[in-house]
Amino acid sequence: MAAGPEGAEGIVVRPAEEGDLPELLAIYNHEVANGTATYDLEPATLAERAAWMAAHDTGEAALTGTHPLVVAALPEDGRPGGRAAGYASLSPYRGKGGYAATVELSVYVHQDIRGRGIGTLLMRHVICLARANEGIHVVLSVVDSANAGSIRLHERLGFVEVGRVREGARKFGRWLDDVTLELVV
Numbered sequence: 001m002a003a004g005p006e007g008a009e010g011i012v013v014r015p016a017e018e019g020d021l022p023e024l025l026a027i028y029n030h031e032v033a034n035g036t037a038t039y040d041l042e043p044a045t046l047a048e049r050a051a052w053m054a055a056h057d058t059g060e061a062a063l064t065g066t067h068p069l070v071v072a073a074l075p076e077d078g079r080p081g082g083r084a085a086g087y088a089s090l091s092p093y094r095g096k097g098g099y100a101a102t103v104e105l106s107v108y109v110h111q112d113i114r115g116r117g118i119g120t121l122l123m124r125h126v127i128c129l130a131r132a133n134e135g136i137h138v139v140l141s142v143v144d145s146a147n148a149g150s151i152r153l154h155e156r157l158g159f160v161e162v163g164r165v166r167e168g169a170r171k172f173g174r175w176l177d178d179v180t181l182e183l184v185v
């Protein structure tokens with residue numbers, strides 16, 4: 001990926017579009033193969049990620065929907081709307097009706113351009129969307145306990161740890177603990 005300018009200047013957060021799917025798939029599958037941000041063990045297919053995207057609010061609907069999917073776009077790439085270099089989503093949290101006002105946040109930034117504030121930008125954007133949405137009361141994130149950067153990022157934005165599952169998942173031949181962080185909006 002073209003590195004672009006240092007820092008997050010020029011990066012625009014906008015609603016996801018169908019054309020972002022290949023970049024979003026590549027960003028996610030890099031973490032499936034190399035990290036513990038996701039406990040998926042097998043790479044997602046384009047069809048699976050298309051279904052995931054379809055379960056979110058994209059385009060104009062991302063501005064007011066309860067399950068927005070937004071991307072951080074690199075405008076210097078020349079593609080209309082810019083190429084997606086990261087994304088954040090607020091996904092449905094469990095299917096039961098009582099959980100309808102709770103959403104689960106995910107945030108991923110392309111591995112080549114981390115540490116420049118793009119994750120912070122994406123998080124701030126979806127938190128603003130959540131605060132503006134009367135249908136959302138709680139934002140949860142489930143983060144691997146070893147992901148200190150992500151946990152710090154969440155805490156800096158007001159999230160509070162509300163629980164831990166010890167050895168609830170297994171990846172790369174070891175047991176993993178996850179941490180649930182909550183923001184009441």
Ligand SMILES: CC(C)(COP(=O)(O)OP(=O)(O)OC[C@H]1O[C@@H](n2cnc3c(N)ncnc32)[C@H](O)[C@@H]1OP(=O)(O)O)[C@@H](O)C(=O)NCCC(=O)NCCS
Pocket residue numbers: 031035037105106107108109110113114115116117118119120121142143144147148149150152153156
């Ligand atoms: C977590 C993640 C989204 C942060 O995105 P980012 O653009 O690197 O974030 P920022 O530049 O805004 O920095 C946020 C924090 O990340 C950490 N960070 C800095 N440089 C980093 C780097 N090169 N790689 C990873 N994390 C870094 C920092 O600790 C920073 O916090 P600090 O400013 O208090 O030190 C990104 O590392 C990522 O996509 N990781 C893989 C997926 C993941 O873990 N998602 C979160 C769980 S759902």
